[in-house]
Amino acid sequence: MNLHLKGVSVKNLPPLSDSVGGSSSITGDLADILGVEVNLVEIKTIDTVFSMQIFSEGKLLDCQDENEFVKQQMKAYSMYVTLNEQRAEIFQNINERGSVFGE
Incomplete structure (x- = not known):
């Protein structure tokens, strides 16, 4: 999975269900970068x-x-x-x- 956010590019993210510890690490990193609360879900x-x-x-x-x-x-x-x-x-x-x- 690739994610592109206004100047932020996070490539080759694993599917959220495969992430170690769920998506909390990815969510936390994105929240720190963007300065806002982030929720990632598999729709x-x-x-x-x-x-x-x-x-x-x-x-x-x-x-x-x-x-x-x-x-x-x-x-x-x-x-x-x-x-x-x-x-x-x-x-x-x-x-x-x-x-x-x-x-």
């Missing part, structure tokens, strides 16, 4: 809500494969819509009862 391995938060609130610094980015973004939005449709009845029941656990 294909995280849950639907977190994925949606990343695409809706995150800031893309660099993209080497725009087609893959758009594919993952559309997948996240689609899965999030499906999730909301699936839990709509649950939320409706909670609103009608006025409590999550009933009375």
Whole structure:
């Protein structure tokens, strides 16, 4: 994996799951270089809500494969819509009862 960030180039990073100690060393190094909090995740391995938060609130610094980015973004939005449709009845029941656990 290669990462390019505004004048910073980190080449041949191992996949995050293969990093010794996870991604904490890479994250820490990038945070030190950039002077901001950094979170690295493998978008294909995280849950639907977190994925949606990343695409809706995150800031893309660099993209080497725009087609893959758009594919993952559309997948996240689609899965999030499906999730909301699936839990709509649950939320409706909670609103009608006025409590999550009933009375």
